[in-house]
Amino acid sequence: MQDLKLKAAEKRGIHQLGGDELVGWDEVTQGIILTSFEGDASDIVHKKAEERNYSDFNSYTATVASWRVKKPVFNIDVCIDCQNCWVWCPDTSIISRDKQMLGIDYDHCKGCEVCVEVCPTNPKSLLMFGEQEDLETALSQWPEKKKKEK
Amino acid sequence: MAITSIKNLKEFSTNNDRFEGAHTLCPGCAHSMIVRELMNCTDDNLVIASNTGCLEVSTAVYPFTSWDTSWIHIGFENAATAVSGAEAMFKARKKKGTLKDNDASVKFVAFGGDGSTYDIGFQWLSGAMERGHDFTYICLDNENYANTGGQRSSATPIGAHTSTAQAGTHSYGKKQKKKDIVAIMAAHDAPYVAQLAPNKWKSMAKGFQKALETEGPCFINTVSPCCTEWKFDPKDTINITDLATDTLMFPIYEIINGHELNILYRPKNVLPVEEYLAAQGRYKHLFKPENKHVIEEIQKNINEYWEMLQRREEARV
Ligand SMILES: Cc1ncc(C[n+]2csc(CCOP(=O)(O)OP(=O)(O)O)c2C)c(N)n1
Ligand code: SF4
Ligand code: SF4
Ligand code: SF4
Ligand SMILES: [Mg+2]
Numbered sequence: 001m002q003d004l005k006l007k008a009a010e011k012r013g014i015h016q017l018g019g020d021e022l023v024g025w026d027e028v029t030q031g032i033i034l035t036s037f038e039g040d041a042s043d044i045v046h047k048k049a050e051e052r053n054y055s056d057f058n059s060y061t062a063t064v065a066s067w068r069v070k071k072p073v074f075n076i077d078v079c080i081d082c083q084n085c086w087v088w089c090p091d092t093s094i095i096s097r098d099k100q101m102l103g104i105d106y107d108h109c110k111g112c113e114v115c116v117e118v119c120p121t122n123p124k125s126l127l128m129f130g131e132q133e134d135l136e137t138a139l140s141q142w143p144e145k146k147k148k149e150k
Numbered sequence: 151m152a153i154t155s156i157k158n159l160k161e162f163s164t165n166n167d168r169f170e171g172a173h174t175l176c177p178g179c180a181h182s183m184i185v186r187e188l189m190n191c192t193d194d195n196l197v198i199a200s201n202t203g204c205l206e207v208s209t210a211v212y213p214f215t216s217w218d219t220s221w222i223h224i225g226f227e228n229a230a231t232a233v234s235g236a237e238a239m240f241k242a243r244k245k246k247g248t249l250k251d252n253d254a255s256v257k258f259v260a261f262g263g264d265g266s267t268y269d270i271g272f273q274w275l276s277g278a279m280e281r282g283h284d285f286t287y288i289c290l291d292n293e294n295y296a297n298t299g300g301q302r303s304s305a306t307p308i309g310a311h312t313s314t315a316q317a318g319t320h321s322y323g324k325k326q327k328k329k330d331i332v333a334i335m336a337a338h339d340a341p342y343v344a345q346l347a348p349n350k351w352k353s354m355a356k357g358f359q360k361a362l363e364t365e366g367p368c369f370i371n372t373v374s375p376c377c378t379e380w381k382f383d384p385k386d387t388i389n390i391t392d393l394a395t396d397t398l399m400f401p402i403y404e405i406i407n408g409h410e411l412n413i414l415y416r417p418k419n420v421l422p423v424e425e426y427l428a429a430q431g432r433y434k435h436l437f438k439p440e441n442k443h444v445i446e447e448i449q450k451n452i453n454e455y456w457e458m459l460q461r462r463e464e465a466r467v
Contacts (some may be wrong), residue, residue: 025212034215042251044218045193048166052218059214062172083159087351088388090182092171099160108171112178113385 048097060108064091068111070128073138074103079125085115101125122146152193152255153363156355165190168218174208178384180374180391181205181290183348185261188288191358194255195219197236199229201271203263204297204376205290227271229260230278230287237283257362258285264305265295267371268329279338279367286361286368289331292376300379304329307399308451309444310432312379317435322444327451335369336405342368344404344414349391353402353414360404373400381431393426398456399448403463411462423449 034057037044044052054060081101086094093109095102104115116126122145129138155161168189175182181204189196196219200206206223209216224232237258243249260278262271267289275287294312295301302312307328311317315324336343342364346354354372361368375391377384394400395415402415424445427433436445 028212032212034210034213036215036218041218045166045168057213057215058170058218059172059209059211059216060170062214064172064174067177081160083163086163087159087187088183088348090175090177090179090186090387091173092167092169092182092186096163099164105171110177112387113383114178114387117385118388 063107064110065107068109068131070111070113071106071109071131072104072111072113072115072126073129073133073135074101075125075127075139075142078121078123078142080121082120084118084120085126088114088118090114153359154191154193156191156352156359159351162190162351162355168196170216170218172214173216174211175204176378176384178377178387179204180292180348180376180387183387184288184290184354184372184374187348187351187354188259188358189219191355192257192362194257194362197233197240197256197258199223199232199236199260201229201260201262201266202226202297203266203290205261205263207297226266227274229262229266230271230275230285233258233260233285234278234281234283237285241284258283259362260285260287262287262289263296264289264291264293265301265303267291268304268331276338279335279340279369283367284365286358286370289369289371290374291371292374292379293328294376294379296376296379305331307448309436309441309448311435312432322435322441323432332369332371332405336408338367339408340369341366341407342404343370345371345373345400345402346414347373347391347395347400347402349388349395350402350415357404357414379432382429386429390426390429393421393429397421397423397426398452399423399426401456401459403459409467411459411466413459413463423452
């Protein structure tokens with residue numbers, strides 16, 4: 001067990017502050033410093049995710065896809081690029097570039113459905129489908145525009 | 151300081167997020183909506199400290215971090231203290247000219263839950279506010295100790311069911327009213343204090359930018375609906391926040407220099423508080439006939455507080 005932990009820590013290059021001994025999380029005594037990026041990170045704010053040098057410690061490199069039962073599917077034909085989904089997604093999973101909504105980051109999306117709720121188009125540009133549903137089938141089932149109820 | 155454009159959502163969305171996914175907050179958690187907005191408000195370097203709580207444990211799951219900025223966690227109660235120390239050191243080194251980049255624009259921010267802000271870290275926060283450090287403290291107010299299973303805090307409103315103020319045959323949940331943290335912080339003579347909500351993204355972004363731009367200690371209480379402990383469907387986080395602001399359960403306002411009060415959102419149709427309460431499991435018991443008086447009391451408190459805010463806005467005192 002101890003060996004395994006050390007190996008895992010070694011693989012990730014984890015070290016305890018002030019020493020070079022490798023530790024597991026339950027052996028931390030003084031504290032831990034994790035670096036979010038490899039090398040220079042001074043201009044990160046001006047770099048899009050795909051241009052960044054994320055380190056293995058950055059949770060961007062991890063995934064929570066297994067949390068999902070349902071997934072949001074994006075229909076670009078209906079989208080008006082309002083960015084509601086972008087501002088309210090709790091998991092930084094709406095990929096918006098240059099004022100355009102491009103799609104969903106399925107590594108980080110937890111399937112909360114908030115984006116679907118806040119999408120204002122008629123029909124919605126985001127809808128929930130079963131995790132296993134493929135994009136084409138989902139899009140072929142897209143509802144028609146709903147008439148306004150009086 | 152380099153604030154980013156919040157003219158409209160399209161402009162705002164051109165910012166590159168510095169709060170990363172694969173944190174472990176619950177699906178639909180408002181904490182991350184608020185944190186993302188703060189971090190997207192500015193291009194400046196950020197030094198952030200977090201108190202213990204859902205945000206902290208979920209964004210620093212060893213060996214991962216979700217923060218693309220300098221971020222520190224020490225203990226439950228001392229984010230304000232940690233960030234004060236960092237700010238004091240920054241100022242001192244800037245004066246001496248010993249910083250790596252002496253022209254760097256850096257903003258200091260602390261995040262705390264209501265448990266750590268209203269209760270356990272209260273004196274530490276008060277101390278940092280009184281010493282006058284140049285920082286912004288943001289309370290993520292979900293009205294309970296969510297990370298340890300939903301105990302009541304002094305931010306929990308009257309009538310809410312929590313794991314330590316349970317509703318049942320002999321009790322209607324919490325007996326005491328919510329502590330008025332905004333008034334207490336304004337009484338520290340802070341240059342900028344506000345209460346903001348994530349559904350009103352623009353007033354929240356504006357408030358954040360004002361706080362970051364203002365020199366001195368600023369405090370912002372943010373409404374952070376918690377689907378797990380408030381008991382609603384995660385998809386409804388923004389819908390619940392809409393009800394919170396439209397029933398005036400959470401009025402949106404700012405107080406400048408301790409006395410200049412501005413109401414930042416006036417609902418066109420103020421909704422009865424029942425609509426907000428009925429949308430959450432933690433208030434379910436209030437709809438029993440014997441608890442009707444609690445709903446009446448909540449509504450009365452809301453009306454009185456709204457009246458007070460309007461009068462203070464007018465009087466400028
Ligand atoms: C001094 C101290 N007391 C208690 C705890 C246990 N504890 C950890 S997180 C937490 C709840 C935090 O509640 P809150 O500040 O409201 O944040 P939330 O999780 O609700 O966002 C508690 C009680 C602790 N870590 N340290
Ligand atoms: S389902 Fe939730 S996590 Fe996934 S993209 Fe939509 S808002 Fe984000
Ligand atoms: S909320 Fe809907 S319309 Fe707006 S950008 Fe997202 S998908 Fe497009
Ligand atoms: S318990 Fe509440 S505050 Fe904590 S992560 Fe879940 S939704 Fe967010
Ligand atoms: Mg809390």
